[in-house]
Amino acid sequence: MTNGIDNLLHETRRFEPSADFRAGAVASEELYEEAAADRPAFWGKQSAELLHWNTPFTKTLDWSNAPFATWFEDGELNVAYNCLDRHVEAGNGDRIALNWEGEPGDSRTFTYAELTTEVKKAANTLLDLGIGKGDRVAIYLPMIPEAIISMLAVARIGAVHSVVFGGFSAESLRARIDDAAARLVITADGGWRKGKVSALKPAVDAALAIDGDGSSTVEHVLVVQRGNNDVEWFEDRDLWWHDEIGRAEAEHVAQPFPAETPLFILYTSGTTGKPKGILHTSGGYLTQAAFTHRNVFDLHPETDVYWSTADVGWITGHTYVVYGPLANGATQVIYEGTPDAPHPGRWWEIIQKYKVSILYAAPTAIRTFMKLGRQIPDAFDLTSLRLLGSVGEPINPEAWIWYRDVIGAGKTPVVDTWWQTETGAIMVSALPGVTTLKPGSAQVPLPGLHIEVLDDAGTPVGKNAGGLLVVSEPWPSMLRGIWGDPDRYVETYWSTFPGKYFAGDGARLDRDGDIWLLGRVDDVMNVSGHRLSTAEIESSLVSHPRVAEAAVVGAADETTGQAVVAFVIVRVEQAGDLRQEADALAAELRAHVSSQIGAIARPKQVFIVAELPKTRSGKIMRRLLRDLAEGREIGDTTTLADTQVMNIISTNIAG
């Protein structure tokens, strides 16, 4: 047995593109050939075709100061103009840009012309507040149109946004404000979540009061009225969005900026230490955002209705809610609230209402819906869907199949897209209409990218072997650094394998050379000297008909080094009387894994639980489960979406 992933690699289901899909597909086989001939030239061609450059670039990649890259350096463009005005000028001003759905059921629609006007007014407001090129603006908003308007307004004037997810605490917000020295915070009184208003402004007030002497870099707080909850008001600092926008000029001419102008900072947690401010710039980022959004999602902007369920607080919200779709002139849906408010069919109701044709969501959501049962989506008309995407974690083959069968009527392609905050845009994915799909595998690097799997010595592993995922050549939307910390950038990403970008993910190539992601390398277990991946055992558990979701950790074990410990959520429709049967089910699941993968992978313990600890972006925090499995005090839970979850799990296990 080699390294344990064989179970996943024995997945034999294959889905060829249908003739219809192939005939109408945006992507084509030729893209790979073209890109292979000359990568930088390929990206230059894509950029010139997909974007409007006020000053065309004459250079593509400059890697002479590696690992600090520039792309299209002597070109000039305006990112917001590319996402807005040019569509209006091309005669598409009446096309809907945003269909926004509030959690309580209110809705707002913006055409491209209307969105352009709103962004112009917001840009003028920022200028009136003294914000200019290079200044940092923190955005701490719910999923409301103003979040997108703010980001584009900041981009339009050459300033830099730092979006902080609305679920983060005052402390986290303050740390991010300080690190970027933000001059302005854009927030809301509150937003709707799980059926009630969740206040936001108090967190901003608290964040700015943390040092007690008001000495933060923030000069103003611009407040959108959304929750209508009472808020404290600081006269010389706070301004209502509607007052300022109400008196702003509606005309603003976008000025071009050099391609390497910083566009945004987005903080992401490292394994240890303070969050890293990942820096992205303009021309290269927008090129790959637009290219991937068009080709991976097979976007036909005249007819498609696209919905990415991500919050703008995450990279997926930046690239695939704001910049990619709008650069491509897409019509999209955005939704303020949680999937279960006010009822568990809310997502499917939204798809039915807006006739969504392309859905981009996370495996954690899909597995949650699996757990609730297909009767919920089956009650809605989902026939408008023609393409499904997945991002954020490995998607187990069973969840992939469920997604295609239940949500996609057994017909839609499912694209599993691997990428990171740092990569800025999708890196590994099938191309719909071109690639034969394999459930559970992210499959192939996109055209124009060079991705390898290396062993510890830095040698490419070849087919049918596992190792570490690297990006071997610079790419247009790559991070340009860590804000204020160039050494940490070099150390974190470029020193494991000199000259190559170390992603921190384990991966394996199958017999065809397709890529299977195995999770972060810190999730790899070592049981009696065998390397086992959490993803593989989790997939085996999820393939059991009674299991909806599973998380596996390696817990320290005196004899085997580590032992496999599994936490399992049972499907609701098959729950039965769990109290009585938990032991029997645990035994059955241990045997199931053993027969599917081998005795070495058999979990030492299986706990049936009601919840799993997840970050706000839906990634399972295995570190906390490891604490539990090893009988330690549970570590820092502040980044959990629901900080009570660990108590619930501890109680489940004790009971």
Ligand code: 6R9
């Ligand atoms: C886009 C995003 C990045 C980490 C990444 C990996 C995991 C993302 C994945 C995936 C397997 C996929 N990840 N997509 N693992 N298959 N399709 O999620 O960015 O929040 O920075 O997380 O997420 O472990 O390294 P980010």
